[in-house]
Amino acid sequence: xxxxxxxxxxxxxxxxxxxxxxxxxxxxxxxxxxxxxxxxxxxxxxxxxxxxxxxxxxxxxxxxxxxxxxxxxxxxxxxxxxxxxxxxxxxxxxxxxxxxxxxxxxxxxxxxxxxxxxxxxxxxxxxxxxxxxxxxxxxxxxxxxxxxxxxxxxxxxxxxxxxxxxxxxxxxxxxxxxxxxxxxxxxxxxxxxxxxxxxxxxxxxxxxxxxxxxxxxxxxxxxxxxxxxxxxxxxxxxxxxxxxxxxxxxxxxxxxxxxxxxxxxxxxxxxxxxxxxxxxxxxxxxxxxxxxxxxx
Amino acid sequence: xxxxxxxxxxxxxxxxxxxxxxxxxxxxxxxxxxxxxxxxxxxxxxxxxxxxxxxxxxxxxxxxxxxxxxxxxxxxxxxxxxxxxxxxxxxxxxxxxxxxxxxxxxxxxxxxxxxxxxxxxxxxxxxxxxxxxxxxxxxxxxxxxxxxxxxxxxxxxxxxxxxxxxxxxxxxxxxxxxxxxxxxxxxxxxxxxxxxxxxxxxxxxxxxxxxxxxxxxxxxxxxxxxxxxxxxxxxxxxxxxxxxxxxxxxxxxxxxxxxxxxxxxxxxxxxxxxxxxxxxxxxxxxxxxxxxxxxxxxxxxxxxxxxxxxxxxxxxxxxxxxxxxxxxxxxxxxxxxxxxxxxxxxxxxxxxxxxxxxxxxxxxxxxxxxxxxxxxxxxxxx
Numbered sequence: 001x002x003x004x005x006x007x008x009x010x011x012x013x014x015x016x017x018x019x020x021x022x023x024x025x026x027x028x029x030x031x032x033x034x035x036x037x038x039x040x041x042x043x044x045x046x047x048x049x050x051x052x053x054x055x056x057x058x059x060x061x062x063x064x065x066x067x068x069x070x071x072x073x074x075x076x077x078x079x080x081x082x083x084x085x086x087x088x089x090x091x092x093x094x095x096x097x098x099x100x101x102x103x104x105x106x107x108x109x110x111x112x113x114x115x116x117x118x119x120x121x122x123x124x125x126x127x128x129x130x131x132x133x134x135x136x137x138x139x140x141x142x143x144x145x146x147x148x149x150x151x152x153x154x155x156x157x158x159x160x161x162x163x164x165x166x167x168x169x170x171x172x173x174x175x176x177x178x179x180x181x182x183x184x185x186x187x188x189x190x191x192x193x194x195x196x197x198x199x200x201x202x203x204x205x206x207x208x209x210x211x212x213x214x215x216x217x218x219x220x221x222x223x224x225x226x227x228x229x230x231x232x233x234x235x236x237x238x239x240x241x242x243x244x245x246x247x248x249x250x251x252x253x254x255x256x257x258x259x260x261x262x263x264x265x266x267x268x269x270x271x272x273x274x275x276x277x278x279x280x281x282x283x284x285x286x287x288x289x290x291x292x293x294x295x296x
Numbered sequence: 297x298x299x300x301x302x303x304x305x306x307x308x309x310x311x312x313x314x315x316x317x318x319x320x321x322x323x324x325x326x327x328x329x330x331x332x333x334x335x336x337x338x339x340x341x342x343x344x345x346x347x348x349x350x351x352x353x354x355x356x357x358x359x360x361x362x363x364x365x366x367x368x369x370x371x372x373x374x375x376x377x378x379x380x381x382x383x384x385x386x387x388x389x390x391x392x393x394x395x396x397x398x399x400x401x402x403x404x405x406x407x408x409x410x411x412x413x414x415x416x417x418x419x420x421x422x423x424x425x426x427x428x429x430x431x432x433x434x435x436x437x438x439x440x441x442x443x444x445x446x447x448x449x450x451x452x453x454x455x456x457x458x459x460x461x462x463x464x465x466x467x468x469x470x471x472x473x474x475x476x477x478x479x480x481x482x483x484x485x486x487x488x489x490x491x492x493x494x495x496x497x498x499x500x501x502x503x504x505x506x507x508x509x510x511x512x513x514x515x516x517x518x519x520x521x522x523x524x525x526x527x528x529x530x531x532x533x534x535x536x537x538x539x540x541x542x543x544x545x546x547x548x549x550x551x552x553x554x555x556x557x558x559x560x561x562x563x564x565x566x567x568x569x570x571x572x573x574x575x576x577x578x579x580x581x582x583x584x585x586x587x588x589x590x591x592x593x594x595x596x597x598x599x600x601x602x603x604x605x606x607x608x609x610x611x612x613x614x615x616x617x618x619x620x621x622x623x624x625x626x627x628x629x630x631x632x633x634x635x636x637x638x639x640x641x642x643x644x645x646x647x648x649x650x651x652x653x654x655x656x657x658x659x660x661x662x663x664x665x666x667x668x669x670x671x672x673x674x675x676x677x678x
Contacts, residue, residue, distance in 0.1 A: 188380075
């Protein structure tokens with residue numbers, strides 16, 4: 001008589017548990033499904049470019065969605081692009097502009113963020129607001145004025161002009177993100193360093209900067225991609241043959257070789273590579289905890 | 297030699313005064329503990345001495361030199377923080393060596409100093425580890441080691457033990473005391489824990505509301521608290537305070553009547569008191585005893601019922617509710633069985649009474665005092 005009720009009460013918790021488990025599984029798979037869908041959506045155009053860059057011209061038009069087969073496989077696009085004397089120049093222009101801008105943005109951004117969060121000086125709030133303003137207003141609105149300034153400085157068709165514009169474009173966001181991370185560095189740590197007799201510069205470079213490295217990497221990734229991809233400013237500020245970046249160079253391929261899709265696709269595929277490499281380097285930093293072990 | 301003098305130090309944030317006219321003399325080799333409740337300004341005072349906070353007014357003198365405008369490093373001060381504040385991206389060795397490196401010491405002397413400090417603190421096997429791989433106690437040692445290697449004139453500790461668990465805290469406390477005698481260094485230590493203060497300090501400075509309430513040796517503070525605040529802050533359990541009225545005064549003491557009509561004689565300087573004044577008498581828990589025999593000679597007696605018993609092993613803490621509803625704590629024999637609700641008759645050791653006038657200031661206790669004479673002169677001859 002008594003065994004029956006006990007049996008039922010014992011049976012019910014596993015039942016709830018398994019229902020719970022199914023529910024968890026369901027919600028996780030839903031999330032994964034959405035993520036996979038989004039990933040496919042983002043990667044599909046890129047895949048299309050890369051896949052078709054390895055095909056013959058007729059095959060590109062014949063069946064754009066097909067993978068290259070033994071018959072249709074061809075590296076003609078790559079060989080043409082790499083033989084084209086200017087392309088390597090475009091690449092190096094892009095690399096120079098991106099890396100110079102990146103270094104300047106990260107260095108100046110981190111220093112400005114440190115100053116704005118750590119030191120109290122007149123005009124600090126105004127300066128902070130000014131920087132925040134820079135995030136809200138797209139820099140392209142100022143294209144005409146920027147062009148006038150560049151002309152006045154006699155910097156037209158130079159990589160310097162491009163780098164300067166990109167530094168201005170990237171700084172506000174960099175300062176904002178880095179300020180947030182610098183604010184999280186414990187006060188005691190800064191005080192301890194000052195007690196150790198560490199100068200403010202040394203404190204910044206040897207204590208603060210290593211601690212916010214993950215944030216710097218995040219900013220680097222976010223900043224780098226728009227600069228590398230930008231078409232607008234190279235087009236209006238540095239369109240000369242010697243200063244074209246790869247994005248601009250490829251566009252002119254389209255004009256010059258209107259029918260030569262092999263080269264366009266190959267050049268575009270190649271242009272993706274450096275970004276991937278950069279990302280691989282920085283993303284290792286992204287996941288590191290920032291102050292593990294500093295304080296209890 | 298490094299002596300420290302605080303002359304009328306004040307600190308002001310905008311319009312709020314955090315510290316007011318703090319004056320203090322610290323001799324070389326002294327271990328001074330700043331103690332007080334949270335928000336009393338003790339940490340601010342320490343940071344001012346360190347040079348991390350500006351001094352609003354007053355002078356800070358170290359070894360005869362006014363150091364108000366100097367940076368922490370120029371003052372020759374090392375500080376140990378509550379959160380340890382180790383550089384998380386540097387190994388233990390580099391943490392300890394960083395300050396020396398910054399000051400341009402050469403490699404071999406740095407290594408020698410770090411090794412010596414590490415040995416003294418028993419962390420020499422941890423030198424290559426990162427702070428995140430260490431336990432709380434080990435991190436604290438590294439933080440202390442980082443202070444020692446610089447051979448500062450003055451050590452500052454900001455609640456260094458509060459992040460440690462109870463047993464480790466006691467152990468580290470003892471080691472700190474040992475370290476102090478070995479280094480023969482001047483140390484200033486901030487804590488809110490009065491046990492730490494009593495056990496470590498050569499001199500204790502009790503702060504409240506930004507002012508120094510009293511400075512003295514641990515026993516001075518315990519036996520001669522200057523005011524009501526110090527009396528209740530130092531000592532555990534807290535000193536019992538009972539309202540009373542002055543009946544008569546004499547040069548040997550004062551006769552008071554506590555609630556319920558009991559008369560007691562306290563051996564204190566009664567110059568500031570006159571008959572009719574409202575005062576408070578203070579009795580520490582260990583100066584109350586459960587009376588077993590017939591009513592003893594003298595007036596010190598209280599009646600009440602036990603409402604709570606705390607067993608400490610060696611003794612009991614009996615919370616006794618008196619006739620008027622106020623509660624007092626009695627330290628009793630740990631072996632005696634006491635039931636809740638039991639009616640108790642308590643004897644008061646009247647020679648140990650404290651008297652606080654209405655403004656909270658203590659009347660100076662007369663030592664040794666003469667109970668017979670006081671009782672005779674004050675007019676009670678029960």
